[in-house]
Amino acid sequence: MTAEAPDALRVENIAKRFGSVTALQDVSLHLRKGEVLGLIGDNGAGKSTLIKIITGFHRPDAGRIYLDGEEVELKSVSQAQRLGIQTVYQDLALVNDMTVYHNMFLNKEITWRPLPLLNNRKMKHLTRRYLDDIGVSIPSIETEVAMLSGGQRQAIAVARAVYSEDARILLLDEPLAAMGAKEGAMILDLVQRLKESGGVSIILIAHNYAHVLEVCDRVNVLQHGRITYDKPAAETSVEELTELMVSEYRRARTGGGG
Template sequence: MHLRRGEVLGLVGDNGAGKSTFVKILCGYQRPDVGKLFVEGKQVHFRSVGDARAMGIETVYQDLALVPQLPVYKNLFLKREVVAGGRLGFLSDGKMRKLARQYLDDIKVNVPSVDAPVERLSGGQRQAIAVARATRSDVKILLLDEPLSAMGAKESALIIDLVRDLSKNRGVSIIVIDHNYAHIFELCDRINVIHQGVVSFDKRVEDTSLEELTNYMVSEYRQQIMSGRGARRTG
């Protein structure tokens, strides 16, 4: 598998194909048994999530990991709070508010106020806040787990625009994991299908179609069923 700078890669596969394991390896949560991982041409060995983050790899999971009762600006700075006051220190809320507003404006994310509790935001706005938190630092690779799940057209458009801006204008490489093939075609430049831990399909979106991808997945499913029946008969 390869990922180009500024590219949005869609990752598709049935349950158990290896998508989740791959993401855990790439974000440093799990170590690979075999194989090599290269970032910007250099082989890397991640021992923790912190190691992956230090290399500019961030993940936004489907649950977003936001604190609903906290305001937008505090969610943006979770575990990365700005502290002032020397050795004793205290949270610099004013500075965090200002930086949050500047960054959200910079990436064109519109929220009513950085003081608004996240629980009052729409699904699309919450997703945008989670992405903004992940990309606030020097991110090179962003993993998105079903970013358009259960969203309406207006909210989906917000995330699609954000993904395009991050990839095309900022050079962030993005991997999108989604079971909805229509979402993959809306968001991505290229599609990979993982089957039993192997990339079995690799095409640019412009060189394939929703119909071809659907037929391919159905064909793989049928082959899997037939091979399972053959194994049972042999046994």
């Protein structure tokens, strides 16, 4: 990914209100092809609202969205998915008492047409291929998801999102939350491999600035419903990002932050 790469996604002047609450005021953001963009901000800054607009869950009150340079109007999650926008949320939406391969094809099961019977052989074959392609190590794809570690479950959810609709844009909402160092490293390695493959552009939401700087090409900060900071990861630091957020808390405590 280079600074000259074209934009896979661009949002311009996005605004969203919920009654008297302004969630997003004037958000402009762009994601280059093959890029990993880190999105950080305090709780309530509007990150989740922005992600839900990009995934078609919410309709913006104002603003425009462009995919590969063409304006789109996202009316539903299924439409966004058909356009190649996939999201992995913190809850993962996995079924614990189902196998890895059945979770990989949850609600998109492959059947023996025209018979309504599951083609387990093909789903197993594709699951193993997909996981191997992005370097995810699962002892057995016939294991129930409940038996796996948090990192392994997160990896399965990411793999499902990448391959279910040939994702071009992947939104990862706090994929490292509540994970230990070893499991967190597994997911960071997975993001790095996806970046190196060049087939998907990623927005990573995370609170750990060290994690963001380790795998992201660029960092955006969302504050008060606006993007207030946009820098290449190589030109910032954990210290600078921490000071930025600490300053935000100081202003809030003294009544200057709104």
